[in-house]
Amino acid sequence: MGTLMLFRGLAIIVEVAVLTGLIYSIVNGARYALFDYGLDEKYSDFIRLMVIIVVCIALTFFAAHLITFYPRVVGHI
Amino acid sequence: MKVFLPVIIAFLVLFAGLAAAYVKGFRWQHVRLWHLGKDEDRSDQGSVRMNEMLRVMFANFRIGGEAYPGTMHFLIFWGAILLFAGKITRLFSFFTGLTNPPQGIFLAASCVAEVGGLMLIAGGLLAVYRRYILKPDRLETKPDNTLILVWGLTLILTGYFVKAYRITAVGAALPPNWLFWAPVSYPLSKIALILPSTPLNELLIWHRALIHMLPALGIFAFIMFSRTRLQHMFLSPVNIYYRSLKPKGALDPITNFEDENAESFGVKELREFNWKQLLDLEACTNCGRCQDVCPAHLSGKPLSPRKLIQDMKEHLWKEGPKLLALAPEEREGEAIVGKSLEEHALWACTNCMACQEVCPVYVEHVPKIVALRQYKVLTEAEFAPELQLTFRNMENNSNPWGMGSHLRGDWAKELGVKTLADDPNVEYLYYVGCAGSFDDRGKKTATAFAKIMQTAGVSFGILGTEEGCCGDSAMRGGNEYLFQSLAQANIEAMNGYGVKKIIATCPHGYNILKKEYKNFGGNFEVFHHTEIIADLLRKGKITLKKPVNKLFAYHDSCFLGRYNGLYEQPREILKAVPGLTLAEMERNRERSFCCGAGGGRMWMEEDIGDRINHMRTDQAIATGATGVALACPFCLTMLSDGIKDRKKDEEMSALDIAEIVWAAMGLEEKTPPADVCALPEA
Numbered sequence: 001m002g003t004l005m006l007f008r009g010l011a012i013i014v015e016v017a018v019l020t021g022l023i024y025s026i027v028n029g030a031r032y033a034l035f036d037y038g039l040d041e042k043y044s045d046f047i048r049l050m051v052i053i054v055v056c057i058a059l060t061f062f063a064a065h066l067i068t069f070y071p072r073v074v075g076h077i
Numbered sequence: 078m079k080v081f082l083p084v085i086i087a088f089l090v091l092f093a094g095l096a097a098a099y100v101k102g103f104r105w106q107h108v109r110l111w112h113l114g115k116d117e118d119r120s121d122q123g124s125v126r127m128n129e130m131l132r133v134m135f136a137n138f139r140i141g142g143e144a145y146p147g148t149m150h151f152l153i154f155w156g157a158i159l160l161f162a163g164k165i166t167r168l169f170s171f172f173t174g175l176t177n178p179p180q181g182i183f184l185a186a187s188c189v190a191e192v193g194g195l196m197l198i199a200g201g202l203l204a205v206y207r208r209y210i211l212k213p214d215r216l217e218t219k220p221d222n223t224l225i226l227v228w229g230l231t232l233i234l235t236g237y238f239v240k241a242y243r244i245t246a247v248g249a250a251l252p253p254n255w256l257f258w259a260p261v262s263y264p265l266s267k268i269a270l271i272l273p274s275t276p277l278n279e280l281l282i283w284h285r286a287l288i289h290m291l292p293a294l295g296i297f298a299f300i301m302f303s304r305t306r307l308q309h310m311f312l313s314p315v316n317i318y319y320r321s322l323k324p325k326g327a328l329d330p331i332t333n334f335e336d337e338n339a340e341s342f343g344v345k346e347l348r349e350f351n352w353k354q355l356l357d358l359e360a361c362t363n364c365g366r367c368q369d370v371c372p373a374h375l376s377g378k379p380l381s382p383r384k385l386i387q388d389m390k391e392h393l394w395k396e397g398p399k400l401l402a403l404a405p406e407e408r409e410g411e412a413i414v415g416k417s418l419e420e421h422a423l424w425a426c427t428n429c430m431a432c433q434e435v436c437p438v439y440v441e442h443v444p445k446i447v448a449l450r451q452y453k454v455l456t457e458a459e460f461a462p463e464l465q466l467t468f469r470n471m472e473n474n475s476n477p478w479g480m481g482s483h484l485r486g487d488w489a490k491e492l493g494v495k496t497l498a499d500d501p502n503v504e505y506l507y508y509v510g511c512a513g514s515f516d517d518r519g520k521k522t523a524t525a526f527a528k529i530m531q532t533a534g535v536s537f538g539i540l541g542t543e544e545g546c547c548g549d550s551a552m553r554g555g556n557e558y559l560f561q562s563l564a565q566a567n568i569e570a571m572n573g574y575g576v577k578k579i580i581a582t583c584p585h586g587y588n589i590l591k592k593e594y595k596n597f598g599g600n601f602e603v604f605h606h607t608e609i610i611a612d613l614l615r616k617g618k619i620t621l622k623k624p625v626n627k628l629f630a631y632h633d634s635c636f637l638g639r640y641n642g643l644y645e646q647p648r649e650i651l652k653a654v655p656g657l658t659l660a661e662m663e664r665n666r667e668r669s670f671c672c673g674a675g676g677g678r679m680w681m682e683e684d685i686g687d688r689i690n691h692m693r694t695d696q697a698i699a700t701g702a703t704g705v706a707l708a709c710p711f712c713l714t715m716l717s718d719g720i721k722d723r724k725k726d727e728e729m730s731a732l733d734i735a736e737i738v739w740a741a742m743g744l745e746e747k748t749p750p751a752d753v754c755a756l757p758e759a
Contacts, residue, residue, distance in 0.1 A: 011270055018231050018238075022292045025228035029295060032221055033303035038398055071270035071281065 004072065012066045019062050020055075027051045085168060102301050107312070107359060110397040113408075117351035119319040130318045139437040146364075149203040156196030160233075163190025184258040187240075191261050194233045201230055215365025215383065221305045228296050235289040241265035242285050246278045304394060309362040313438040316360030319353050320439040326430055326640040327592040328444055331451065331557045343451025343555065346410030347396055350445065357440045358390040367432035367442065372671040372693075377686025378425035382432040382442045385422060389445070392417035414449055421685065423449055424461060428553045428676030429635040434667050446676075450555030460555065467680040468556050475545040475563065476511040477680055486541030488513070488520040494527050496541040497574040504536040505604075506576045508590060510583040511546050512710030518717060519582075519710040525739035526582055526606050532744060533618040535609070537580065543570045549585035552593065554677030561597065564589075568599035582606045582735065584636035584643075584709045585675070591641070605637060607708050610738055611646040614653050623743030624656030629732075630702035631659060632693065632716060633669035634709035647708050650734055654741045660700040670696060672715035679711050694719030698729070705731040 031047055039047075133139065137154060141147040166186035205226055208218055240262035244255065256263045272278050300307045321327075333339045344350055367382035368374050374381045392413055400408045414420055423446060432442045453459050454468075470479030486496060488509075497506065507527070512519030530537050545566045552560035571579070579601045581587035591603040613619045631651060637643045644666045651659050664670040673689030683689070694716055697705045705720070707713045716731040739745070 007268075008270060018234055019288070021227045021231035022235070022288065025224055025231065026292055026295045028220070028224050029228070029299040029303065032224070032305070033299060036304040036394070037302075071272045073271050073273055 008070060008072060012063075012070055015066055015070070016059065016063055020059060023055050023058050027055060088168075099301055103311070106302070107356075109401060110359070110393060111352040111355045113348050113397055113400055114350045114352040114355045115348070117353050119321075119353055122322055125322065126318045126320070129320070130314050133317050133437070133439075134314055137437075139435065143366075145203070145207065149200050149207065152196045152200030152203065154200075156193045156198075156200055159189050159193025160197060161193075163187065163193060184252065187258045188260070191237070191240075191259055194236060195261060197229065197233055201226055213365070215368045217363055217365070217383070217387070219306075219363075221303070225305065225307055228292065228299075232289065232293055232296065235285070235292070237261050237265055238269075239282065239285045239289050241269050242271070242278075242282050245269045245271050246275070246282060306363055309360065309438065312356070312360040313362065316356055316438050316440070319356065321353075321441060324592045325642075326433075326443065326588065326636075328447055328552065330561065330593070330596045331455075334558055334561065340456075341452060342455040342557065343453070344445070344448040345412050345414075345452045345456065347393055347413070348400070348408065348410055349452075350448065354441070354445055354448075355393060357445075358386055358393050360438050361386040361390060361440050362438060363387055364437065366435040366437065367440075370431040370435050370668065372427055372429060372431070372673060372689045373425040376673075376689045376692055378421070379419050379685065380422040380425035385418065385446070386440055386442065388417045389413060414453065418449070420453075423453070424681070425685070426676050427635075427671045427673055427678045427689065429671035430639045431635070431668070431671065434639050443676075447553060447555060451557050452555075454555035455558060461681050463681050464554055464677060467677070468551060468554070468559055471546050471548070471551055471559060471563065475566075476515050477546065477550055478511065478515050480515045482545075483542055485509075485514045485544055486539060488523055489527060489539060489541075492524065492527050492531070494531075495538040496543075497538045497576070498541065498543065500538060501574040503538040504578060505538075505609075506571065506574070506579045507537045507539050508547070508579050508581045508586055509539055509544060510581060510586040510710070512714075513582050514544070516710065516714070518713055522582055522710060522713070522733040522735050525733070526610075526735040528739055528744075529610060529613070529619060529735060529742070532742065533613045535613070535618075540570055540574075545570070547581075547583075547586040547589050549589045550677045550680060552589065553675065554680075560593075564594055564597050564599065568594055568597055571599060571601065576601060578602045578604065580604045580606055580609055582710065582733070584634045584641070585711065588636045588640050605641070605643055605646075605708070607637070607643060607646045607650060607734055610735065611649050614650060619738070619742060621654050621738065621741040623741050625654050625737060625741050626656040627704045628658045628660055628700075628702045629704040629706040629737070630662050630697045630700040631665075631706045632662065632672065632697065632712055633666055634707065634712050635669065635671050635675055637708055638669055639667060643708075647706070647734055650738060651706055654737060657737070657741075659706075660702045662696045662700055664696060672709075672712040674711035674715050679714070688719075688722075690715035690719040691722060694723055694725075698723065698725060703729050705729070706734055706737060707731060708734050 028051065031051055034047070035041070035044070137147070137150055140150045163186040167183055167190065207213065208216055208222060208226075240259060244259060244262055244266035252258070259266075272281055299305060300310070331342055334342070341349075347355065361383075363383060365383045367386075368384070371380065371382050392411075396410055400410055414423055426443070426446045428443050428447070430443055433440070436442075450460070466479075467477045470477050474480060474482045476482065476485070494507075495503065497503065507530070509523050510519075513523035514520070546563050547567065548560035548563035551557075551563065579590055581590060581603065582605075584605060587603055587605045590599070590601060594601065610619075614621070629651060631647055633639075633644060633647075637647075648659060651657055662670075670693050671689060672693050673683065678689075694705075697716065697719075705716050707716060710733070713731055713733055720726050720729050720731055
């Protein structure tokens with residue numbers, strides 16, 4: 001049981017890392033696209049701040065969600 | 078497992094709409110920007126264009142030459158192809174009832190997609206190691222480079238997770254050799270944590286599918302609607318398709334000198350490029366191969382062909398939308414030079430075309446540089462003082478040295494060389510060029526070559542005082558008007574004698590007579606003297622019997638090699654010389670390093686960075702050779718100077734191939750030119 005919990009903890013860390021990568025990618029992709037479309041550079045700091053806030057909120061949600069609902073049964077075939 | 082069905086149905090239903098949005102987005106984002114430029118017809122020879130495009134796309138042949146980036150690109154490119162092929166095939170498994178248990182083609186598709194994913198990960202890791210650890214100078218890391226790598230890696234990982242969970246949930250219904258069909262997902266499935274009931278697991282897989290599919294759709298949108306370098310996936314093939322099919326290195330002539338309403342010539346702003354030149358800017362992948370081979374950049378000049386194109390791309394993206402927002406008659410773009418490009422960069426280019434030779438997507442750097450120079454010279458009259466003197470000399474005396482044009486034929490007086498005025502019924506016109514006519518070093522080449530032809534019984538004559546400068550330095554230096562007037566005078570004289578075949582000892586003259594004079598009515602068959610000598614040797618019309626016991630390094634002239642593909646004839650001749658050993662410099666043939674004299678640089682001071690001719694001389698010295706064999710008078714001057722400056726002139730010499738051949742023929746009775754008879758011993 002202890003090994004399973006440790007494994008589950010590691011799996012959650014991996015999942016959060018992957019989700020961080022995805023959220024970073026999507027949010028920054030949108031940010032670069034906005035500037036590529038001519039958004040004035042003066043909004044850069046504001047948008048960066050918003051991105052950080054959105055990413056933090058999303059990750060907090062994902063971490064909480066995963067800790068609560070992440071499966072506890074090892075799949076076997 | 079039907080959890081993907083809604084996603085697939087939605088995808089298929091939306092596909093037409095998505096495709097239309099992509100086409101419209103492409104047009105809105107790219108095509109209308111290109112069409113700010115002038116018209117240019119590139120619709121000819123569709124099959125030739127298509128063949129080359131497919132060859133470049135699928136063989137990646139201009140990338141494969143470099144082991145590390147070649148392997149990296151191969152893994153990423155083919156990994157992506159396999160992944161998509163596998164994914165698309167599996168998309169249809171839902172409609173054939175073969176999904177559960179998976180069979181046949183869908184099993185193969187699973188394997189192909191998983192191998193593709195692994196290749197992508199391997200290629201991505203190579204890219205990460207190169208970009209963030211090796212950090213080669215030529216790579217410029219922008220924020221979206223990191224983004225693409227992170228996005229790509231996480232997408233592939235989540236894809237494997239989806240399948241691993243599906244395998245776990247399907248359980249006993251799996252085929253026995255599933256490890257082969259899912260070499261990554263199957264091992265992952267062994268450690269996947271699942272929920273205790275089937276409905277909950279379906280929900281779990283639905284979660285995983287969303288986490289994979291939403292970012293996947295996101296990256297497609299990002300590629301399409303941002304300015305990411307990943308756009309090279311579709312911009313590069315378009316650029317390759319529409320590449321120039323004109324003779325290599327040929328430039329477009331300015332045709333409106335007679336137009337009294339013309340306010341400027343050359344290119345000042347974006348709209349004065351043609352549409353393909355603007356497409357070029359967008360298609361540049363920023364790979365930096367051009368920078369790695371640019372002699373100006375490597376010698377510390379403020380020119381990087383990569384940066385030049387990237388800076389103009391930024392200019393296009395910044396200025397283009399502003400111009401498009403205005404009515405066509407109100408559009409007036411900002412000058413490129415001075416705003417987005419440093420003027421020194423413009424004048425540092427030697428037109429050696431090494432950048433174009435290595436560019437994997439056929440960006441044409443040199444014509445843009447020449448067009449920008451044309452504006453500075455013809456419209457603003459702002460260019461280097463030493464070039465002003467050169468142009469004035471060419472205008473007044475039809476040669477860049479400014480020596481009296483009446484002296485042009487003097488070198489041949491004692492050789493008994495006929496002029497066409499004496500006898501126009503000769504097979505070849507020997508176009509001597511300015512160096513052969515006026516430069517002491519060049520005259521020795523011209524003399525040796527004339528003697529070779531006389532010995533071989535070649536029927537030839539010269540124009541003598543009727544010959545004029547070919548205009549290469551004027552054209553490449555931006556003075557198209559001067560070039561055209563010089564070309565027209567030469568063509569008039571040549572056509573007046575009914576000239577059909579021309580031999581040139583200078584590759585600059587050879588190139589311009591062959592490719593540019595056609596635009597003004599000069600249709601000639603043009604040969605370089607190395608082609609003629611090689612032919613005479615093959616036919617046994619000349620015999621080389623006197624040993625030249627030396628080790629020679631052959632320097633490929635840019636205008637002979639890269640521009641005209643003449644790599645073998647000079648080598649064939651040198652190998653035929655008894656006693657002569659041929660050494661190859663590290664940079665040879667297509668990768669040859671410029672001597673520094675092209676593009677009008679012969680006449681300009683080189684006061685920034687290292688001297689290019691010194692760098693090339695060092696490369697020749699590094700071979701251990703005691704002689705440098707050349708086939709260009711400009712290169713001859715530059716390498717001779719380099720040898721003197723490196724204080725190697727007592728043990729090393731630079732000689733034109735004609736001089737070496739004439740010496741090896743052993744027919745010199747009187748005192749031959751000092752450099753020819755006094756070949757230093759190895």
